[in-house]
Amino acid sequence: RRAEFEKLKDVDAVTRDGHRVALLMNAGLEFDLEIMHETGAEGIGLFRTEFQFMVSEDLPRLKRQTELYERVMDAAGDKPVIFRTLDLGGDKILPYMETEREENPALGWRAIRMGLDRPALLRMQVRALLTAAKGRELRIMFPMVASVDEFRQARELVDIECQWARRRGRPLPQVLRVGVMIECPSLLFHLDALLPMVDFASVGTNDLTQYLFAADRTNPRMSDRYDVLSPPMLRALSTIQKAAEDSGTPVSVCGEIAGKPLEAFVLIALGFNRLSMPPAGIGQVKRMILSLDREQASKAIRKLMGSSYGSLRSEVLALARKLNV
Ligand code: PEP
Ligand code: MG
Numbered sequence: 001r002r003a004e005f006e007k008l009k010d011v012d013a014v015t016r017d018g019h020r021v022a023l024l025m026n027a028g029l030e031f032d033l034e035i036m037h038e039t040g041a042e043g044i045g046l047f048r049t050e051f052q053f054m055v056s057e058d059l060p061r062l063k064r065q066t067e068l069y070e071r072v073m074d075a076a077g078d079k080p081v082i083f084r085t086l087d088l089g090g091d092k093i094l095p096y097m098e099t100e101r102e103e104n105p106a107l108g109w110r111a112i113r114m115g116l117d118r119p120a121l122l123r124m125q126v127r128a129l130l131t132a133a134k135g136r137e138l139r140i141m142f143p144m145v146a147s148v149d150e151f152r153q154a155r156e157l158v159d160i161e162c163q164w165a166r167r168r169g170r171p172l173p174q175v176l177r178v179g180v181m182i183e184c185p186s187l188l189f190h191l192d193a194l195l196p197m198v199d200f201a202s203v204g205t206n207d208l209t210q211y212l213f214a215a216d217r218t219n220p221r222m223s224d225r226y227d228v229l230s231p232p233m234l235r236a237l238s239t240i241q242k243a244a245e246d247s248g249t250p251v252s253v254c255g256e257i258a259g260k261p262l263e264a265f266v267l268i269a270l271g272f273n274r275l276s277m278p279p280a281g282i283g284q285v286k287r288m289i290l291s292l293d294r295e296q297a298s299k300a301i302r303k304l305m306g307s308s309y310g311s312l313r314s315e316v317l318a319l320a321r322k323l324n325v
Contacts (some may be wrong), residue, residue, distance in 0.1 A: 005283025009040035033075035043080035045276020069132035111144035138173035185208035205255025269297035
């Protein structure tokens with residue numbers, strides 16, 4: 001398998017009926033960038049910036065953050081990197097940062113909520129990103145956005161940092177793109193307002209599934225109820241994909257499912273054409289794509305979505321076999 005995937009490294013992921021799919025990689029540490037070139041990923045679709053904070057003994061300040069982001073962009077070369085701002089809180093607690101114990105951390109004070117309520121840390125991070133990306137293209141993405149207004153406020157904070165840098169004559173990125181993670185179900189019902197405001201979106205299916213079904217993503221007892229291959233989840237994904245396509249907003253999927261061949265098969269059938277995944281998924285997903293007829297898969301998946309009540313896993317598996325993917 002490894003040798004086979006190695007051969008596929010420089011092959012484009014194109015379906016049999018000619019649809020190209022961009023395969024990107026999730027990362028969080030500098031070390032991951034070495035793997036990027038081995039996998040043939042087209043870029044980093046999700047750089048989890050909180051990893052630097054989690055492996056550090058104290059709070060990484062402006063200089064250390066800037067240096068990391070610079071090295072990451074240097075290593076990526078001309079491939080794009082999407083930097084997600086800090087997704088702390090919930091299960092990601094820093095020993096050196098004081099936080100109150102919460103009854104429901106997954107529903108608590110985390111990610112962009114912290115960033116907006118106590119903007120000093122988020123502003124420092126945005127400043128580090130702007131500095132590191134001087135003269136290049138910078139992509140910033142906000143996690144756990146639950147309302148359009150939160151995105152607006154977060155974007156405003158980036159604008160303020162840009163003005164701050166401009167006033168001081170500091171060099172800025174040549175291009176700046178600001179995106180949103182779609183992982184809170186509330187956004188599904190406000191896509192018409194959200195999408196025109198964002199430069200791109202990425203679906204965080206790990207959390208979206210968790211919040212859609214109110215089923216803890218880390219609890220093995222919930223694993224049957226945390227059901228990505230079920231009509232409600234597929235309809236949610238399809239709604240996002242259609243709205244993004246209609247508004248001309250680039251959209252990707254960056255949850256773990258993007259790296260699983262069966263789930264990726266369904267994502268592509270639903271129309272997604274950018275997937276960001278753990279590096280180990282790229283070879284197997286590419287192999288699946290090369291054997292896939294998207295139009296055929298798309299018709300069959302839409303039919304399944306409309307006619308079943310519970311999990312579609314066994315039907316999807318049977319379908320994938322029937323279509324020889
Ligand atoms: C997600 O929620 O799907 C996601 C990609 O982010 P994380 O796994 O870091 O919460
Ligand atoms: Mg998430």
